[in-house]
Amino acid sequence: MRILVVEDDEVLREGLDAGLSLEGHTVDLVETCMDAREAAASYSYDALVVDIGLPDGSGLDLVHDLRLSGNTTPILVLTARTMAEDRIEGLDRGADDYLGKPFDLGELAARLRALVRRANGRTEPSVTIGPLAITLATRQVMLKGREIELSRREFAVLEVLVRHPGHVISRSQIEEAIYGWQEEVGSNAVEVHIHKLRGKLGANFIETVRGVGYRVREQ
Amino acid sequence: MTSLRIRLFLLVAAATAIVWALAAAWTVLSARADVERVLDRRLQEAAMMVASLGYDTQQTSDAAQSGAASVALPSYDRQLSCQIWSVGGQLLGASQGAPGAAMSDGEAGFSERMIAGNAWRVYTHVSPENGLRVMVGDTIAMRSRLITDLMRGLIVPATIGLLALALLLWIGIGQGLSPIRRIAAEIGDRSPEDQSPLVVDRVPDELSPLTREIDELFARIALLRDGERRFLASAAHEMQTPLAGLKTHAEIALRTEDENARRKSLERIRQSVDRTTRLVRQLLDLAKERSARVPATEASASLGDAFDEVIEELEHLVAERNASVQISQAARDFVAPLPRNSLVIALRNLIENALLHGPANSEVRVDSDGTGFCVRDAGPGLSDSASRAMLEPFTRDPGSKAPGSGLGLSIVSSALAPAMRLHFERIASGYRVCVLPAETQAPSEEVAIDASEFA
Numbered sequence: 001m002r003i004l005v006v007e008d009d010e011v012l013r014e015g016l017d018a019g020l021s022l023e024g025h026t027v028d029l030v031e032t033c034m035d036a037r038e039a040a041a042s043y044s045y046d047a048l049v050v051d052i053g054l055p056d057g058s059g060l061d062l063v064h065d066l067r068l069s070g071n072t073t074p075i076l077v078l079t080a081r082t083m084a085e086d087r088i089e090g091l092d093r094g095a096d097d098y099l100g101k102p103f104d105l106g107e108l109a110a111r112l113r114a115l116v117r118r119a120n121g122r123t124e125p126s127v128t129i130g131p132l133a134i135t136l137a138t139r140q141v142m143l144k145g146r147e148i149e150l151s152r153r154e155f156a157v158l159e160v161l162v163r164h165p166g167h168v169i170s171r172s173q174i175e176e177a178i179y180g181w182q183e184e185v186g187s188n189a190v191e192v193h194i195h196k197l198r199g200k201l202g203a204n205f206i207e208t209v210r211g212v213g214y215r216v217r218e219q
Numbered sequence: 220m221t222s223l224r225i226r227l228f229l230l231v232a233a234a235t236a237i238v239w240a241l242a243a244a245w246t247v248l249s250a251r252a253d254v255e256r257v258l259d260r261r262l263q264e265a266a267m268m269v270a271s272l273g274y275d276t277q278q279t280s281d282a283a284q285s286g287a288a289s290v291a292l293p294s295y296d297r298q299l300s301c302q303i304w305s306v307g308g309q310l311l312g313a314s315q316g317a318p319g320a321a322m323s324d325g326e327a328g329f330s331e332r333m334i335a336g337n338a339w340r341v342y343t344h345v346s347p348e349n350g351l352r353v354m355v356g357d358t359i360a361m362r363s364r365l366i367t368d369l370m371r372g373l374i375v376p377a378t379i380g381l382l383a384l385a386l387l388l389w390i391g392i393g394q395g396l397s398p399i400r401r402i403a404a405e406i407g408d409r410s411p412e413d414q415s416p417l418v419v420d421r422v423p424d425e426l427s428p429l430t431r432e433i434d435e436l437f438a439r440i441a442l443l444r445d446g447e448r449r450f451l452a453s454a455a456h457e458m459q460t461p462l463a464g465l466k467t468h469a470e471i472a473l474r475t476e477d478e479n480a481r482r483k484s485l486e487r488i489r490q491s492v493d494r495t496t497r498l499v500r501q502l503l504d505l506a507k508e509r510s511a512r513v514p515a516t517e518a519s520a521s522l523g524d525a526f527d528e529v530i531e532e533l534e535h536l537v538a539e540r541n542a543s544v545q546i547s548q549a550a551r552d553f554v555a556p557l558p559r560n561s562l563v564i565a566l567r568n569l570i571e572n573a574l575l576h577g578p579a580n581s582e583v584r585v586d587s588d589g590t591g592f593c594v595r596d597a598g599p600g601l602s603d604s605a606s607r608a609m610l611e612p613f614t615r616d617p618g619s620k621a622p623g624s625g626l627g628l629s630i631v632s633s634a635l636a637p638a639m640r641l642h643f644e645r646i647a648s649g650y651r652v653c654v655l656p657a658e659t660q661a662p663s664e665e666v667a668i669d670a671s672e673f674a
Contacts, residue, residue, distance in 0.1 A: 009460045009461070009464060011461065011464035011465075011468070011487050011490060011491045011494075012460060012461075012463050012464035012467060014468075014483075014487060015463075015464050015467030015468045015471060015484070015487065016467060018467075018468075018471045018475070018480060018483075018484065019467050019470060019471050022471060022474055022475060051460075053460075078463075080455050080457075080458070080459035080460055080463075100459075101459040101460060101462065101463035102459055102462040102463035102465070102466040102467075103463060103466070103467075104466070104470070105466075105467055105470045105471070106470075
């Protein structure tokens with residue numbers, strides 16, 4: 001998943017970056033509401049993690065503005081304020097979930113997965129397509145009962161495809177989902193990952209739609 | 220005396236009693252005079268009446284000698300005694316109970332005389348045409364008894380009246396004070412959280428300034444509590460953010476297999492602990508300054524001593540920023556009208572800010588013009604609006620990348636009050652924050668001191 005983190009505290013921001021990357025996600029970092037608005041308008045994220053106290057305004061105002069502008073990306077609000085009224089205000093202004101500081105990285109990751117799952121209209125924490133079973137929380141991939149080892153990027157590509165089975169996903173959509181801003185993306189990086197996935201999961205699992213992108217067949 | 224009701228009652232009762240006593244004394248005196256006058260008039264009339272009876276001097280003289288005079292005289296009044304003398308000095312007759320001796324020396328008019336141990340008041344009427352001298356008198360003791368009886372008759376209703384008045388006063392004062400009781404009950408019934416205005420029916424005009432002041436006090440307390448609530452919420456936020464950073468990096472250090480990432484996380488943990496330590500120290504400083512905010516009129520502390528203490532504490536930060544901190548001789552000699560702790564807290568925060576927000580490898584200087592002191596650095600400083608806003612706790616300069624809790628300047632401001640205040644100024648070589656006596660204007664650029672003066 002590609003996640004935008006809006007946090008002004010440098011130490012925590014880097015912690016979120018490293019922690020969510022460990023969970024296999026692609027993370028973009030911004031410090032201010034202004035940068036967050038720009039990033040959210042320019043890229044498609046699977047989820048946003050927003051701190052309430054930001055230097056140029058309240059994270060809750062940012063959430064409200066994003067919702068007014070039609071952005072429906074799941075948003076999890078991070079805050080030190082854990083009073084019920086704050087939680088209610090956060091949720092009423094458009095946040096989807098709420099996590100008080102200090103938090104557990106595992107819980108943050110689980111809540112983000114649940115948010116994204118619900119946003120994609122699924123309630124099951126795992127996806128089964130034909131002989132392939134994918135558990136998103138543990139990043140476990142089973143093929144006919146046998147566990148398949150995937151790299152972080154390979155799993156990220158697979159996750160984008162299986163989250164929308166039957167839909168064609170373009171190369172740029174895949175790139176956007178698996179690479180952050182600062183990362184260099186090789187011209188044939190996606191092709192390389194697809195090639196490796198086919199080698200591990202079988203040649204017919206991922207279909208190439210020429211000139212458009214890739215698709216996982218619903219079986 | 221603690222009861223307003225008793226106090227008021229005693230005041231009014233004492234005033235009433237004094238007026239009452241004066242009126243009573245006046246009544247006694249004037250009644251006594253009236254009674255005396257009436258009794259004198261009676262003596263006079265009796266004497267003249269007896270004289271007008273046309274008494275036969277000769278016959279009477281014989282009768283007197285035969286002892287029949289007392290029978291011949293009409294019994295006029297038992298309280299009165301009468302003697303009838305001839306002009307020649309012979310006793311012609313006397314009333315029953317009249318003394319044997321002459322009641323007066325025979326001079327016409329009123330006189331008083333002691334006869335057989337009794338004082339008498341006598342009127343002597345001389346009637347030359349009849350050749351008679353009539354003496355009519357009564358005893359002073361009888362007169363006094365009459366007046367005493369009269370007074371006794373007055374005292375009973377007066378005492379009952381006084382008691383009734385006291386009762387009415389007591390009840391009336393109680394009624395009059397009932398608005399105070401209602402206000403007290405309204406205040407007594409409220410919870411410590413309730414700072415809404417008083418709701419009391421029919422407050423008299425005299426008490427409305429009191430209720431107004433109480434309402435204003437409640438409003439000020441509400442404002443203060445609101446500030447404290449906001450401060451606590453901000454403090455919680457400021458504490459929890461570095462804690463969240465700590466926890467996140469600790470989890471990463473435990474989970475990652477990448478040695479570089481682990482080292483980076485551990486380094487972040489160290490930074491976060493430093494920052495949290497500083498924040499806790501600042502919160503404690505602020506709590507100390509706010510709780511001990513008493514007018515320290517006698518306080519004074521040497522800036523030089525405070526500087527030495529602060530530099531020892533900040534050694535690590537000075538080294539980390541590769542900076543140098545200098546103090547001029549004038550500043551070293553400056554004595555601030557502040558408690559030593561407050562001066563140390565203020566100076567430490569100002570130097571810390573200068574080190575953190577000024578460029579690395581630069582110089583921080585403390586100088587003085589004799590009325591206050593300034594801490595200058597080569598950094599960009601604060602905008603005017605930011606310097607004002609940052610006196611509020613947990614306000615950070617949005618333009619600054621340096622770490623901070625946003626507490627430092629509000630702590631300094633608390634530590635300096637009420638004797639001194641902060642002044643911010645952008646100068647040619649950077650920025651300076653000055654601590655000035657509370658009532659003075661900003662210092663001029665002359666405070667800039669030649670580098671050679673620095674110790």
